[in-house]
Structures are given as structure tokens and as C-alpha cells.
Amino acid sequence: MLSYIIQRIIRAIPQLLLISILAFIIIQLPPGDIVTRQIERLQASGVTVSEAQAQALIRQYGMDRPMYQRYLLWISNIITKFDFGYSYTFEKPVAQVILERMGYTFAIALFAHIFTWTVAIPIGIYVAVKQYSLADYIVTLITFIGLAVPAFFLAMIIMYVALTKFGIRTGGLFSQEYMVQPWSWGKFVDLLKHMWLPIILLGTGGVAGTIRTMRAMMLDELRKQYVTVARAKGLSEFKVIVRYPARLAINPILSGVMWLLPWLFSGGIILEIVLNLQTAGPALYAALRNQDMYMAGAYILITGALTAISAILSDVLLAVSDPRIRFGGVEGA
């Protein structure tokens, strides 16, 4: 098992290297560069920039060197000093912007996924067991609507209803009075009051899909002979379902964990903007709009790296759940 994990990590290294090169190329693609943008900003604030100053800036940012050298500089700063460069949009180092938002992003996305799984997995199992029952038809109808309605639209409706009918402000992560205060019990409670809506809304987006996956997998597994064998042992129907077909049907959900971490970063951008959350997604959006290259590059790199890490995580989870993967065994003989 340990060797499997190590092997999996080693295989991820060239992946990460490739991701970093791609991220760097992408941030170099748009016309104009960081120096011209910097000069424009200085000029806009009334400072005249001489040719010599411009040359100095170009040297300072290494723009006179070939691209591969700039790449090496960028990546070595990231690896050795955790320095992703400076964000002009937020006027802070990129690393600081990301770190500030990382906690909320992580908490919201994790709880949203837990919400998705706790709701969707039992429902998926239930409607598969009761295939073609009234409950199955109702759940199918709701999941199709759920798949079709965008989460941000639902968010707007809920926010509107909450404000006009109940007078509750649901946007943001904090109330006005706590916004700039240091952490306190009151601020924490206030955060919880604001978090439930994004958690449920972000989670709901995954519920419909997860129910469909779970139902389809269960229907496949329920027909297998081992289910009858388990019943023939005298197990109760609940234990038969949970210990046998559900045990296998859960596997695609585990491979879905692969999307958990990258989704933390960029999955719910529109919804996060609508809800005015101080999470990572809207920051990326702002960075891209302002040609804030270091910020954008850091996001692409981190999202890519998180994808690679999540892939490892989901492979390990699958290996724990399914010994056929662990032993590299082939089904049948």
C-alpha cells in the first residue's frame, strides 16, 4: 500500500512540472506585459517614467532575459521562497492573497461536499432499491430540474426571498460590524450564520449528479449474484444493501474526490461572486480581468497542482476501498 502511494506520488512529479510550464506560458500569452502595465499605472498616477527608469523596471522583472530564464526564476521563487510574485489588483504579495482566502474556500467547499454526499448517497441507494416507485419518479424529476437550474440562479432567488420576505441579509461571509474586527466568538458565530447558505447552494449543485451516479451504479450491482447470496445467508435487507452492492457502488463517488480540491479553487466562481464571498474564486476572476499575471499564474499553477494531488488522493481512496486496485488484480481467471 505504501509503495503504491509512493509510486503514485513519483508519477505526479512530471505532471506538476508540465503544469507549471503551461501555467507560465499562459500568463505570457496576453498582449502587453507586467512592465508596460506598471509604467501605465505610474503614468496614470501622474509620475513621468523616463526611458532609463523603464529599462530599470524591465531588468528588475527580468523581462530582458529569454523566456526559459524567466520561467526558472518564477518557479524557483515559488519553490524556495513560496513567492508567487506581487498582485497589483490587491496590492499585496500573491501568496498572501491566496492564503487569506484559502481557509474560507477550503471550509466552504469541504462542507459543501459533505453536504452533497450525506444527502445524495442515501437517496441514490434508496431510489435504486425502489426502482420505478413513486419516490423514484419524484426524485428523478427533482434531480433533472436540479441538473438544469444553475446554482447562482437559485442563489439569487433564495437571497431575494430571504431579504424581501424575512429581512435576512444572506450575502458575504460576515456581517458589517464583524468585517474588520479580529477573531472572536461572536465573529465565529456570525461566520456560521453566513456559511450555511453557500454550503447548501454549492452542495446542491452536486446532489443531483451524485444521486444519478449512485442510482445507476446500484441498479447494476443489485442484479449481481452476490446480492442473492448475501440474502441467502439470512442477512437483513438493510445489511445486504449496505454491505454488498453499496460497498461497490460507492467507487465512482470516491474517484469524484479527484475534483474536490481544484473545485475548491475555481468550481463555484459565479455563485461565489453572486453571494459576495471572500473566497479564492472571485479573486481569480478579478485577477484575470485586470491582467494581474502573477496572480493568474499562481491560480493556474495551484489549481493544476491541486488536481494532481486530488487525483492521488482519490486513487489512494479507491485502493483502500477496492483491493482489486491495490493488488493490481484482474477480475476473473
Next chain:
Amino acid sequence: MSADQVLAEIKNLHTYFYLAEGVVRAVDGVDLTIKAGRTLGIVGESGCGKSITALSLMQLVPPPGKIEEGEITYYQTVHKTEAASTSNVIEITKLKPNSREMRAIRGNQISMVFQEPMAAMLPVRTVGAQIMEAIMLHQQVNKAEARERAIDILARVKLPNPDRIVDTYPFQLSGGMRQRAVIAMALSCNPNLLIADEPTTALDVTTEAQILDLMRALQAEFNMAIMYITHNLGVIAEMAQEVAVMYMGKVVEQTDVVSLFRNPQHPYTQALLRSIPQLDDVMARAGKKKRLETIRGMIPDPYSILPGCSFHPRCPQFMQGVCDQLAPEVVETEPGHTVRCHLYTSRSAKTRAN
């Protein structure tokens, strides 16, 4: 236990499947008696209702199937002392399929081995875990004891290194080994009746012979009855003492194994026996090509209800006006030999006299 003690009785069993296309009468009036410690062979073509009869006995008929009529009685022996024991009569058909009482019988009193050893176990749980589950369910033992018993039962089905096999996953075993493990799982609670639904059909002949030997040895050791379902008359000859031949949801002939092979009476049984390849025939007509005999025609559409005897469209001794008009009753032609055919009813005697 006396040799003729009845263990389970099936009376007038009807199990129907309600499909959109119509009603399939999978089991349509079956009577069977299973005696303690003996083997009852059930033989017939695919789709004749053998497996559904077995599943009915355990109340495991999958929906949309339903036991529509009939009684299944199980005589549970309760050992009060060494010498004295009483019989506990359980009406299986009166129990709800998922009731506690029914589940206490499944896997404990009556257990089942299925056709496909590759699919009988969940691939992601160890062989040991799947065996121990049944032991812990029916017997008041802790995990360590259940494991001991699982290893013990794996040794008794002659698996090498049972203490290692207990921790392996099913996909790590070969087909023959896996079927042994599945048999071990079925025997883990010392059942009085083992239903074997074509347990060797998916295996090669050498492995089949080993599994059959094993089952006979275990039958003697555990003193259990076996209901052996197969389409293979050779296996029946080797395993069974009593045989029931099924056709289209009905038992058409029932007798002891010797009479069945020496004196088959139903035209269907006779045809089945003629369609077994004979080695000495092949030797005798070396060089001359001759086709193996088959039963002409096909099993009729399962949704249809044929008037008269269900075998009449394929029967070589079909009697116009009798077989296609009236369903034949069961006739006892010799003591212990029953057959469902107009050739042996008084009606046909009249027809032939005319």
C-alpha cells in the same frame, strides 16, 4: 435420524412472474419431498423452473416473481438431549420473506450454493469476512471464534492453507477454489439442507469431479440433505438418490435414481436420456457418422398456456385428442415412481383400445 425422515415438503407450489408481457408460470404446481440426509436431484432444461423452485424454498424469489399458491413445510429437528429430539414444523410459505423467522432459517437451516462461483462473492471483501458474517449472524460467537470456525470450514472443503485463504479476496482464487470457498460459506452454520443450483456448470470437468466428490463427502460428514439442481443427467446419476424431472414448471416424473435410468416412463425423460452422448456408441460406429439425438422443437413461449400436457407439441408419442385436450394427472405406475403422462392414465388405455 432415520433414513426416511422428511426434512422439507413442497406441495402444489405455484410461483408466477408478473411481467409487462404477461404472466410467466415459472413453477406451476410442483410437489417435492426432501428427506433428511439424502440427495434429491432436480433435472430439466433451462427455464423449466428448477431454480425458481429452489428460490421459493428460501423465499428469495426476485420481484416481480411471487409465490402464488402452495405450501412449503420445513421440519426443524430440535435436539433436547442426546437421545431425544422433537420436530418443529415451520410453514415457510406463511412467513414473510424478510421476517426475522425466515432469515433465521436462511443460511442456518437451509443454505444455497449458486451456479457462478465468480459472481457469488463480493470482490472487495475478504473470503473470511464473508464467511464469518454468516457465522456471527446465526451463532452467538465473537469475531475471534467466528474466524476460527471460518478457517476450520475452509479446511474441511479441502482448501490448502486455510489460515491464509481466510484473508484473501475472492478474485485471488481460481474458479475451483472459489467454488470451494462458496460451499464453505454455505456450510458454515451446519445446514440441514443444502440447495446446490448447478454448482459445477461453470467449472471444467476435472474440477467438477472434485467438487462433486467433496459435496458427497461433506454430506456424509454433516448428515445434510442436498437438493441438487442440474441439467446434466450424468451428475444426477453420480449425486442423487431421488430424482425429479421438471418440464415447463411441472414435475413430470419422479422416482429413485436407478428406476429413472433403467425404466424411464415419461417420453420427455426418455428423450433426455437418448440425447446423452454414449461413449460405446461412438466406438461401435467408428467411422460411420451419426447425429446425436435431440428433442425436436423448442420449449414453448413461457407466456403461453398450452391446453393439455405441456410437452405434447414435442412428444414423439403424442395422442391426438387426448394430450392436447386434457392436462394429465400424476399417476403412480410403480411404488415410488410417479409420472405425469396420458400414456399411463386410464383415459389413454381407452383411447388405445378403440
